[in-house]
Amino acid sequence: MTPExxxxxxxxxxxxxxxxxxxxxxxxxxxxxxxxxxLREVRxxxxxxxxxxxxxxxxxxxxxxxLILDDPPAGTLVGKRVGSYHVLEEVGRGGMGIVYAAEDxxxxxxxxxxALTPEYTSDPTRRERLIREARAAAALSHxxxxxIFALEEIAGNLYIVSELVRGRTLRDELRDGPLPPAQxxxxxxxxxxxxxxxxxxxxxxxxxxxxxxxxxxxxxxxVLDFGIARSPVAASPTATKLTQAGAALGTPGYxxxxxxxxxxxxxxxxxFAFGVLAWELATGEHPFGTDAASILAIMTDLxxxxxxxxxxxxxxxxxxxxxxxxxxxxxAERYPSAExxxxxxxxxxxxATPARLVAGGDSLWWWQFHQVAVAALNASMPVAMWTIxxxxxxxxxxxxxxxxxxxxxxxxxxxxxxxFFTSRVHPAMLIEQRTRSFPGIAFADAGLAxxxxxxxxxxxxxxxxIAALFLSLAIVALASLSLIEPATTRxxxxxx
Amino acid sequence: xxxxxxxxxxxxxxxxxxxxxxxxxYLRRERPGQTLQPTALVHEAYLRLMKDKPGRWQNRAHxxxxxxxxxxxxxxxxxxxxxxxKRGGARxxxxxxxxxxxxxxxxxxxxxxxEALERLAAFDPEQARLVELRFFGGxxxxxxxxxxxxxxATVKRHWAVACAWLARELxxxxxx
Numbered sequence: 020m021t022p023e024x025x026x027x028x029x030x031x032x033x034x035x036x037x038x039x040x041x042x043x044x045x046x047x048x049x050x051x052x053x054x055x056x057x058l059r060e061v062r063x064x065x066x067x068x069x070x071x072x073x074x075x076x077x078x079x080x081x082x083x084x085x086l087i088l089d090d091p092p093a094g095t096l097v098g099k100r101v102g103s104y105h106v107l108e109e110v111g112r113g114g115m116g117i118v119y120a121a122e123d124x125x126x127x128x129x130x131x132x133x134a135l136t137p138e139y140t141s142d143p144t145r146r147e148r149l150i151r152e153a154r155a156a157a158a159l160s161h162x163x164x165x166x167i168f169a170l171e172e173i174a175g176n177l178y179i180v181s182e183l184v185r186g187r188t189l190r191d192e193l194r195d196g197p198l199p200p201a202q203x204x205x206x207x208x209x210x211x212x213x214x215x216x217x218x219x220x221x222x223x224x225x226x227x228x229x230x231x232x233x234x235x236x237x238x239x240x241x242v243l244d245f246g247i248a249r250s251p252v253a254a255s256p257t258a259t260k261l262t263q264a265g266a267a268l269g270t271p272g273y274x275x276x277x278x279x280x281x282x283x284x285x286x287x288x289x290x291f292a293f294g295v296l297a298w299e300l301a302t303g304e305h306p307f308g309t310d311a312a313s314i315l316a317i318m319t320d321l322x323x324x325x326x327x328x329x330x331x332x333x334x335x336x337x338x339x340x341x342x343x344x345x346x347x348x349x350x351a352e353r354y355p356s357a358e359x360x361x362x363x364x365x366x367x368x369x370x371a372t373p374a375r376l377v378a379g380g381d382s383l384w385w386w387q388f389h390q391v392a393v394a395a396l397n398a399s400m401p402v403a404m405w406t407i408x409x410x411x412x413x414x415x416x417x418x419x420x421x422x423x424x425x426x427x428x429x430x431x432x433x434x435x436x437x438x439f440f441t442s443r444v445h446p447a448m449l450i451e452q453r454t455r456s457f458p459g460i461a462f463a464d465a466g467l468a469x470x471x472x473x474x475x476x477x478x479x480x481x482x483x484x485i486a487a488l489f490l491s492l493a494i495v496a497l498a499s500l501s502l503i504e505p506a507t508t509r510x511x512x513x514x515x
Numbered sequence: 516x517x518x519x520x521x522x523x524x525x526x527x528x529x530x531x532x533x534x535x536x537x538x539x540x541y542l543r544r545e546r547p548g549q550t551l552q553p554t555a556l557v558h559e560a561y562l563r564l565m566k567d568k569p570g571r572w573q574n575r576a577h578x579x580x581x582x583x584x585x586x587x588x589x590x591x592x593x594x595x596x597x598x599x600x601k602r603g604g605a606r607x608x609x610x611x612x613x614x615x616x617x618x619x620x621x622x623x624x625x626x627x628x629x630e631a632l633e634r635l636a637a638f639d640p641e642q643a644r645l646v647e648l649r650f651f652g653g654x655x656x657x658x659x660x661x662x663x664x665x666x667x668a669t670v671k672r673h674w675a676v677a678c679a680w681l682a683r684e685l686x687x688x689x690x691x
Contacts, residue, residue, distance in 0.1 A: 020638045029676050036675070064679040071682035075623075075646070078653035079590055082623050086593050 031061045036068075096134060102173040104132055104180070120183055130168060131183040134176065146177070149247065153179060156222055156246030163213035165233075165241045184241045189229035189300065197303035200334035200446070207297055207338075208364050209240035214293065214357040218286035222246040225284060227292035228273045229299065272307050276321040276348055286357055287350040293360070294345025301333040306346070321348045332451035337367045386511040387439055393464070393499060394435040396492075400467050401425040403474075407485065410478045420477075424470050431463035453513055461500060468496040579662040580644065583652025587629070590651065594625040624685060631684040635677065642677040645670060 031050055038046045043065075051058040096106040096119055104121040110131065111118040121132040135149075153170040160166060169180040189206075192198065198206060210232065217224065224231075224245050231243045275291035278284055298306040306329055307317040317327055326348045333339045341363050347353050354360040404424040411417045434456045441452045471493035479486040508514045636643035641663070648654045648662060656674070660667040 022638045025638045029672075032676055032679075033672055063683060064676065067683040067686075068675060068679035071678050074682045075650045075678050078649075079586065079625075079651045080653065083590055083594070083625060086590065086625070 027057065028060050028064070031057065032064055032068075035061060035065060096132075101132065101134075101178065102171055104130070104171075104178075106132065110183075110185075121180075123180070129183050131165075131181045133179040133181070135179065149177070152222075152246050155220070159217055159220060159222060159245055161213055161216040163209045163240050163242055164216065164245050165243045167245075167247070179247065181243075182241075184233045184235055184243065186233045186235040186241075189232045189234065189296075192234065193229055193299060193303060197334075198300045200301075203301055203335050203338070204364065204367060206234075206240055206300065208361065210242060210293065210296070211357060211361040211364055213240075213242045213245070214286070214289055215361055217245050218289070218357045223284055223286055224289050224292070225278070226273070227289055227296060229296060232296075272305055272318075274318075275350070276318070276324075277350055285350070287353045290345045290353045290357065290360060291347075291350075294342045297338060297345070298329065298333070298342045301335060301338060302331070306342070324348050326352075332448075332454065334446070334450070335367055336450065337363075341367070383442065383511045386507040386513065387442055389499075389503060389507045390435045390439045390442075393504075394432045394439075396496075397428045397431045397435075397464070397467060400428045400470070403489075404470070407474060407478060407482075410482055410485075411474075413477075416477060420470060420474055424467065427463040427466040427470065431460055431467065434460045434463075450513055453508070464496060464500045468493045468500075471496065579648060579652060579654065579658075583648045583654070586653075587647055587651040590625060591629045594629075627685050628681065631681050634684070635680065639677075642673050645673050646677050646681070649674065 031047070034050065035043050035047050044062075047058060047061060051061070095109060095117070097108055099106050101121070103124045105124060107120045107122060107129070109117060110120050116133050116135045119132045119134070121130055122128075123130050150170055153167060157167040157169070165184050166182040167179060168182070171178040171180055210227075214224070214227075222245060224242065226244065227242070233241045233243060235241055273292040273295050275284070275288045278288060295306055298304075307327065320327065326343075327346060329339065329343055329346070331339065333342070341360070345353055345360070354363070401421065401424045404421040408417045408421060411420065438449070438453055438456060442449050471489045475486040475489035475493070478489075505514075632643050632646060635646070645659060645663065648659045649656075654662060656667050656670050660670045663670070
């Protein structure tokens with residue numbers, strides 16, 4: 020078919036479509052002027068036009084929904100024998116393949132057997148590299164790293180044999196919300212220790228994310244797939260890259276910008292993922308947003324060297340500083356090594372004891388009691404001012420005292436009760452909330468104290484006993500604000 | 516363009532993720548209005564890239580074309596891989612009977628469609644591009660018109676012929 024011929028066919032096709040069906044054929048015969056081939060072609064296209072109807076009207080992702088969603092079907096190995104392994108059950112499906120629990124019959128122990136999908140093993144150079152990396156990773160031995168025992172080549176397929184870890188992944192735990200603040204630091208330290216051990220041997224994880232970390236049933240944290248995890252865009256040829264993106268992609272939100280641009284990755288790449296992970300564990304939310312569009316927007320920034328602004332107080336004071344440094348766009352601005360990161364994480368614990376926030380221990384109870392007590396006292400101030408209004412001679416003073424007391428009391432009571440509520444319902448946000456509302460509270464409380472002093476001065480002489488009461492109340496209010504409040508706050512671990 | 520290629524590669528995981536989400540919502544039969552349409556993603560990404568690095572992408576049409584092309588590549592790669600697995604590595608045409616089961620629509624042989632599109636591109640690259648934008652990229656008639664800088668009426672005319680031609684090619688009963 021030549022472009023000219025096609026244009027001719029197109030014109031005749033549309034001209035015929037405009038005709039009424041009854042006159043269409045006569046028109047075509049006439050217009051084709053004896054060109055039988057042209058006539059046949061247009062007629063056949065017109066017939067198909069009617070038949071095709073909704074053809075291609077549905078977008079491709081609808082027509083091929085199953086094709087996109089189903090991972091390549093792999094016959095299950097459960098119950099089968101692979102080399103000297105007897106496959107017992109399927110324990111998980113990851114990007115690289117299906118993971119089974121299997122009995123190693125030579126050593127009589129239960130292991131995890133990961134059957135790699137052909138996408139990872141069909142290309143000889145990639146296969147070679149994977150074998151080399153698995154060998155290096157097998158040398159890693161650390162309590163927080165799932166040990167690789169062997170890489171087996173059985174009947175042309177590759178299997179990675181590793182320690183079987185049973186428990187919940189951190190992704191599973193995140194479905195129930197953020198990690199309890201008391202657990203945050205120990206978990207992060209365990210992961211950072213695993214990074215230190217691996218980076219010292221020059222092994223980079225490359226795909227650190229909640230799916231790849233398991234909390235074993237006895238509480239031990241285990242990082243999986245060290246050194247063998249494949250990030251979807253790291254390989255070079257475009258063709259395999261596509262398939263790989265299809266098979267291995269979890270969430271691009273954990274990848275450092277240098278992974279996207281395909282430049283060299285090193286231990287600092289893992290720090291980036293660690294930063295994202297730490298934020299997610301602390302808040303229950305991904306720092307870059309939840310939908311693809313916002314993650315894309317942030318990644319575009321990162322790839323252009325712009326660092327993301329993250330501002331929010333985390334339940335572990337100082338952690339936000341660590342996270343911000345980890346997720347810097349430029350690797351050179353992150354921590355020089357995982358050791359430096361680990362040292363910072365360990366130091367965080369000495370600043371505050373966030374355990375109190377969850378446990379609702381005594382110190383937090385005192386702080387909560389203080390909030391409620393002061394709120395109750397402040398709420399009675401406008402009432403007191405209203406009661407004494409007849410004793411004040413000057414009319415303007417009367418109204419000012421009452422109205423000012425009402426205003427200050429409303430502000431202070433609202434903010435304090437709000438803090439009390441936060442401490443009961445969202446302890447993780449308490450530090451941030453308190454920092455934000457304390458200036459308002461201090462101003463309103465000081466204002467009330469000043470009003471009490473003014474009222475005492477105005478009614479002194481006629482009602483000395485009430486004036487004395489007001490005077491002492493004012494002193495109590497100021498003392499509470501400047502001494503008791505900071506003390507309970509510090510004791511509750513809400514302030515350094 | 517090396518720079519261009521790199522940007523496309525970096526977009527691919529996101530395009531893929533979006534594709535999965537769309538396919539899943541399609542299967543759940545969500546109303547279209549409830550889902551983030553891929554064009555919205557494409558627009559947002561494009562606006563960002565334009566703002567931050569003007570000149571990296573020639574224009575919006577260029578960007579939409581690349582996003583639609585990525586979707587096509589991903590789908591065809593998958594369809595081929597599936598076919599290879601089913602027939603022990605031998606090349607064969609994949610008929611998406613799953614689509615039939617799921618929704619009662621016509622099944623479409625994606626690999627054959629891809630090949631037919633290549634043939635169409637040989638004598639009418641514009642129509643081939645249009646099909647890519649609409650079918651693989653999911654753009655509406657109006658969006659396609661905007662991306663290709665032609666009128667919506669022209670889009671509809673081209674679409675009608677291209678669909679008729681492709682439908683016939685896929686049935687295999689084409690006259691010479």
